[in-house]
Amino acid sequence: MDYCNLALFSDLDGTLLDRNRQVSRENREALAHFIAGGGLFGISTGRAPMNALELLPGVPINTWSVVLNGAEAYRYQTGTVAFPRVLPQLRATMLLQWVLERLPQVNVLLCSESRLFFLSPQDLADPDFLATHQPCTFTGLEAALCYPWLKLLFAAPRPILERLEGWAVDHSILEVMDRVYTSPTYLEFLPRGVHKGRCLRDLRCLDVLRGRRMVAIGDYTNDLELLAEADISVAVANALPEVRAAADYHTVCQDESAIAHLIYEILPRI
Numbered sequence: 001m002d003y004c005n006l007a008l009f010s011d012l013d014g015t016l017l018d019r020n021r022q023v024s025r026e027n028r029e030a031l032a033h034f035i036a037g038g039g040l041f042g043i044s045t046g047r048a049p050m051n052a053l054e055l056l057p058g059v060p061i062n063t064w065s066v067v068l069n070g071a072e073a074y075r076y077q078t079g080t081v082a083f084p085r086v087l088p089q090l091r092a093t094m095l096l097q098w099v100l101e102r103l104p105q106v107n108v109l110l111c112s113e114s115r116l117f118f119l120s121p122q123d124l125a126d127p128d129f130l131a132t133h134q135p136c137t138f139t140g141l142e143a144a145l146c147y148p149w150l151k152l153l154f155a156a157p158r159p160i161l162e163r164l165e166g167w168a169v170d171h172s173i174l175e176v177m178d179r180v181y182t183s184p185t186y187l188e189f190l191p192r193g194v195h196k197g198r199c200l201r202d203l204r205c206l207d208v209l210r211g212r213r214m215v216a217i218g219d220y221t222n223d224l225e226l227l228a229e230a231d232i233s234v235a236v237a238n239a240l241p242e243v244r245a246a247a248d249y250h251t252v253c254q255d256e257s258a259i260a261h262l263i264y265e266i267l268p269r270i
Contacts, residue, residue, distance in 0.1 A: 001268055003039030007063060007212040009200060009226070010259055012045040012052060013183075014219035015236050018255045021055055021132070028058050030260035035060050040209065042066065044196050044216065044226055046151075046182050048111050049074040051133055063208060068111055069180065069222055070199035071150035071190055083202045084113060085191040087149040088176045095173050095189065096141055099154065099164060106164065107155040109133055112147035119144070129155045152189040153182075161187040182222045197225025217262060219243060219254070232270060234262055 010016045016023060031041055040063035045052050049067050053076065064082065067074045072084040099106055100119060107129050108119040116136035118125065130136070133153075154164060165187060168174055177189045200216065203209050216223070216230035219239040227233035227246050235247035236258045244250060249270075251261045 001037055003034050003037040003267070005211070005213055006034075006215055006267070007040040007042070007209050008034065008215040008217075008262075009042050009044040009066060009230070010216075011218035011220070011223050011226075012043055012047060012055065014238060014254055015217055015223075016043070016059075016254075016259055017055060023056060023059055024257045024260070026257035026260040028060075030257070030263040031060055034263050035062055040212065044200070044218070044223075045069075046153075046188065046222060047133075048116055049076070050135060051116065054134060064203050064206065066196050066199040066203070066226070068151045069182065069188060069190055070194050070196040070225075071111075072113065073199055073203055081113060082206075083199060084148070084150065085194050087152070087189070087191050089145070089149060091173055091176050092149055092152060092189070093141070093145075094171065095168060096152065098167060098171075100141070103156070103160060103164060105156060106160060109136065109153040109155070110144055110149060111151040111153065112144070112149055115147065117144045117147075126155060150191070154187045154189075155185055156187075158184055161185070180222050182220060188222075195225040196222060197227075197229035200226055200229045215262075215267070217251070217258070232267075234266065 042063045042065035044066040046069040061076050064073045064075050073082040107126050110117040110119055118136045118138045122138050176192055178192055179189050182188055213231040215232040216226045217234040219236045224246055233247045234249045235244045236251055237253040249266050251258045
């Protein structure tokens with residue numbers, strides 16, 4: 001099949017990755033087939049570029065990707081960044097200081113353009129959270145001040161995150177930042193107006209993508225704007241109900257090679 005008019009953007013966790021955070025052989029082979037047919041493939045993830053890459057051995061990526069939930073676009077072939085959007089550091093610092101002082105049980109990750117900073121004490125780090133957000137550096141808040149901040153990620157049980165969210169509302173943090181739950185235990189703060197869909201809209205204007213039909217596939221709340229911006233929107237079977245309702249097409253679940261099903265079974269019918 002000729003895919004020369006298509007660009008496919010896939011979410012990672014819950015979509016391209018299975019429950020063991022692996023990419024199936026079927027998905028890798030399907031993506032190679034898609035690219036060989038002229039298609040462009042990029043990821044669309046909340047993860048930082050190098051953190052995402054560690055999960056994608058053998059996965060071909062041949063165009064721009066949406067990373068950090070839309071805070072920037074990244075081109076893996078050249079290491080080039082486009083459309084970066086930065087958090088207001090004063091308000092972000094207020095939020096971080098309050099969390100670190102009042103909610104020490106929260107794991108705090110600060111994302112800059114090139115580095116991940118783990119701000120919580122190392123002895124309080126959740127092993128799974130830490131293992132899945134590498135490479136990162138343990139540091140204090142002051143050491144990170146000289147870098148531009150693109151995203152804050154807080155990991156904790158939902159009731160604690162809701163307390164954090166309430167403080168942010170009460171102290172006008174949300175006047176200059178947006179927040180989104182990216183899993184039941186992850187709460188992220190992004191620059192105002194930033195989401196995956198906005199970044200995908202920015203990418204449309206680039207020569208390499210101009211004129212292509214954008215295909216997007218995802219599973220969670222942070223994928224809703226991405227699906228709304230896409231010309232062809234797809235939800236995996238394990239997606240949240242509101243994500244499935246927002247999608248034009250539905251595919252199998254993440255553990256059944258959803259990307260392969262999309263490429264071989266859905267795209268030929270469109």
